[in-house]
Amino acid sequence: MGPGDILYIAQSGDATHSGSILQVRNASSLHPTKRTIASGFVSLGSGQEFESIDGISVIGRGVNTRIYAQMGNSPQATGNPASGALLKVRLSGRRSTVANVGEFMYQWTNDHKALWNEFPDSNPYGVLAVPGHVYVTDAGANTLNEVKADGTIKVLAYFPNSPIRDAIPTCVARVRTAPCTSAPWASWRASSSACPSRRCIGWIRVRPTWPTRPPRR
Numbered sequence: 503m504g505p506g507d508i509l510y511i512a513q514s515g516d517a518t519h520s521g522s523i524l525q526v527r528n529a530s531s532l533h534p535t536k537r538t539i540a541s542g543f544v545s546l547g548s549g550q551e552f553e554s555i556d557g558i559s560v561i562g563r564g565v566n567t568r569i570y571a572q573m574g575n576s577p578q579a580t581g582n583p584a585s586g587a588l589l590k591v592r593l594s595g596r597r598s599t600v601a602n603v604g605e606f607m608y609q610w611t612n613d614h615k616a617l618w619n620e621f622p623d624s625n626p627y628g629v630l631a632v633p634g635h636v637y638v639t640d641a642g643a644n645t646l647n648e649v650k651a652d653g654t655i656k657v658l659a660y661f662p663n664s665p666i667r668d669a670i671p672t673c674v675a676r677v678r679t680a681p682c683t684s685a686p687w688a689s690w691r692a693s694s695s696a697c698p699s700r701r702c703i704g705w706i707r708v709r710p711t712w713p714t715r716p717p718r719r
Contacts, residue, residue: 503529504560504567505560505562505563506563507527507528507529507530507531508525508526508527508529508560509525509526509529509534510523510524510525510526510539510558510560510569511523511524511525511526512554512555512556512557512558512571513554513555514545514547514552514553514554514555515543515545515552515554516545516547516552517547517548517552519545520541520542520543520544520545520554521541521542521543521544521545521554521555522538522539522540522541522542522543523538523539523540523541523543523555523558523569523571523591524536524537524538524539525537525538525539525593539569539591539593539595540591540595540597541595543555543571543573543584544573544582544584544585546575546580546582546585553574553575554573554574555571555572555573555574556572556573556574556625556626556627556628557571557572557626557627557628557629557638557673558570558571558572558629559629559630559631559636560631561631561632561633565593567592567593568590568591568592568631569590569591569592569593570588570589570590570591570600570629570631570636571588571589571590571591571597571629572587572588572589572603572626572627572628572629572638573585573586573587573588573589573604573626574586574604574625574626574627575604575624575625575642576602576604576605576607576608576624576625576642577602577604577605577608578604578605578608578609578622578624579604579608579623579624583602585604586602586603586604586605586606586607586608586624586626587599587601587602587603587604588600588601588602588603588626588629588636588638588649600636600649600651600653601649601653601654601655603624603626603638603640603647603649603655604624604625604626604640605624606655607624607626607640607642607643607645607647607655607657608622608623608624608643609622610624610643610645610657611623611624611642611643617660617662618644618662618663621643623642623643624640624642624643625640625641625642625643626638626639626640626641626642626647627639627640627641627671627672627673628641628671628672628673628674629674630674630675630676632676634650634651635648635649635650635651636648636649637649637658637674638674639671639672639673639674640671641670641671641672643660644660644661644662644663644668644669644670644671645657645658645659645660645661645671646658646659646661646671646674
């Protein structure tokens with residue numbers, strides 16, 4: 503959900519339809535209106551399961567609106583260079599690639615095979631855009647990653663699997679908290695199921711890059 507009661511939807515497509523991004527205005531009213539902002543995104547799969555855009559995050563208003571869309575999987579796994587790309591999409595439909603998270607993380611897991619016996623793997627999924635940064639969870643690599651405006655990718659955290667369940671972080675959300683510290687902090691949650699969820703597999707505290715007032719005592 504973006505500013506102004508505007509809902510944005512990512513569609514994965516199928517064997518005959520490409521992936522797309524839809525905009526629904528007045529989403530909470532009895533008379534919503536919709537339009538396709540962008541289409542033609544690669545959709546890969548078979549049968550009843552296809553993958554294209556896994557997650558989207560919207561930032562800004564009006565002509566300054568930017569939609570960050572994360573393509574699933576990795577080019578190493580699919581053979582398609584579009585897989586794993588983090589895209590910046592304007593309301594006009596114009597798009598550009600910020601970085602290929604899937605490609606980077608597949609190589610990262612290949613360099614860290616000791617962490618999990620099924621590495622290398624990558625499936626970037628959840629997206630959260632804030633000024634100057636985009637945070638991406640990778641459900642294949644089990645990581646929370648930061649992507650900067652220049653395309654630089656940094657692994658912030660690795661979520662290990664346990665004997666009773668796999669981590670599979672699919673979501674990242676901004677949570678305002680007031681930890682016991684003199685400096686302002688922001689907490690980020692990587693969830694193992696659809697957002698919002700109480701199944702929290704990890705908290706990552708990141709010093710915010712936007713102006714923040716310290717919590718009231």
